[in-house]
Amino acid sequence: MLSWEERRLLVKVSNLYYTDGWTQEQIAKKVGVSRPVISKMLQKAKEFGIVEVYIKDESALTVELEQKLEQKYGLIDAVVVPTVGFTPDMVKRSVGQAGAYYLSKNLKRDVKRLGISWGSTLSEVVKEYPYERREGINIVPLVGGMGTQHVEIHANQLAYELAKKMNGTCSYLYAPAIVETEELKERLVAMQDIAAVLEEGKNVDVALVGIGNPYKGSTMKAIGYLQDDDLQHLRKMGVVGDISSRFFDELGMPVKHSLNDKVIGLTLECLKEVKKVIGVVEGTHKIESVAAALKGDYLDVLIIDEQTALALLQEL
Incomplete structure (x- = not known):
């Protein structure tokens, strides 16, 4: 049996080859493997019945x-995760799984700072x-995070947990x-200690980020970083979303707000300089936030649930 991730990749490669007319060499460059690997994948797609005269698979829509x-x-x-009929918790878990799979399969061995x-x-x-074993990699938190509430989602804790799993x-x-x-x-x-880590953040090879909507389902509000007065002011300033607690407007431009000047972490300008930024996001309440982040050109890779992807493309 093929896993969902394997099926998705076989469908994607097949679609590029049979429908879009890409050469195996072009597909190999996009996927990041050798041409013979693409050849074997196309053969495997036939063996598993994904490719006959046409591509048939439930992943065809998401591809x-x-x-x-x-x-x-x-x-x-871009990775669109099929989530029709899922509960919100199931959607979050599925997008998390897709993000983990993508990161594991696409993180090159020469990446030393994540x-x-x-x-x-x-x-x-x-x-x-x-x-897995990825000796030599160092995980760097891109934004501060201290306190006693929701510690499990702070950047320091996530850096520690991911480093353990990578053996880094x-x-x-x-x-x-x-x-x-x-x-x-x-x-x-x-x-000195804080300045050194902030400098490390500017020089990471790959950045893994989420996208927030400060008005709906906001973790920043739940933790206490944002009060009702702050939210009203942010709305007046045209804020539609945030990355690493840095706020931006509907065009993805950083907003000149006092809160942005009190954040300890990577700026949006510096994020743009990172070689590869992977955004992982779920929930249709974040459509406007994701659209603005994409307009601002902050992301190189987007991993998103199917409903939000559909709404995003329809809205725009």
Whole structure:
């Protein structure tokens, strides 16, 4: 039996080859394997009945959505997870599994620094990540995270858990994500230990991030970083989403808000400089936030549930 991930990849390769007319060499470059591997995959697709005269598989719709997302936003890759009929918890778990599988299969051995943000969706990615040996890799938190609430989804904790699963090391950013004043933020980021980790964050090879909607299902509000007054002010300023607690408007532009000046972590400008940014997101309440993040060109790879992908393409 093929796993869902294997079936998805076979369908994607078959679609590119038989429907879009790509050469095996072109497909190999996109997928990141050798041409003979693509040849074997095409043969396997026939053996499992995925390819006859046409491509038949329940993943065909999601593969089509992936291609539309890639073309519209210039993404390196998109993964759309079939989740019809799933409960919200099942959707989050499935997207987490897809994120973990993608990261494990596409993380090149020359990647020595992997940055990770925070949030419940990324927590699922880390939970689902397999135990493997990747000596020499260091996991770097991209945003601060301290306190006693929801510790399991803080960037420091996720960095620690992922490092354990990869048999690597991790850094710790000993600071909250958002502090009370700009003066306190300036004092903290000047401290040697914190400054060193922030510098590491700027130089990661790959970044793994979530996307937040500050108004619906916001973890930042649940933790206490955002109050009702803050949310009203953010809305007036045109904020539609955040990455690593950094807020942006509907065009993906960073918003000049006092909260953005109190965040201890990677800026949106610096995130754009990272070679490969993988965004993992689920939930139709984040459509506007994801659309803005894509317009802002922050993501190279998008891993998303089917309903949100459909709504995203229909809305735009």
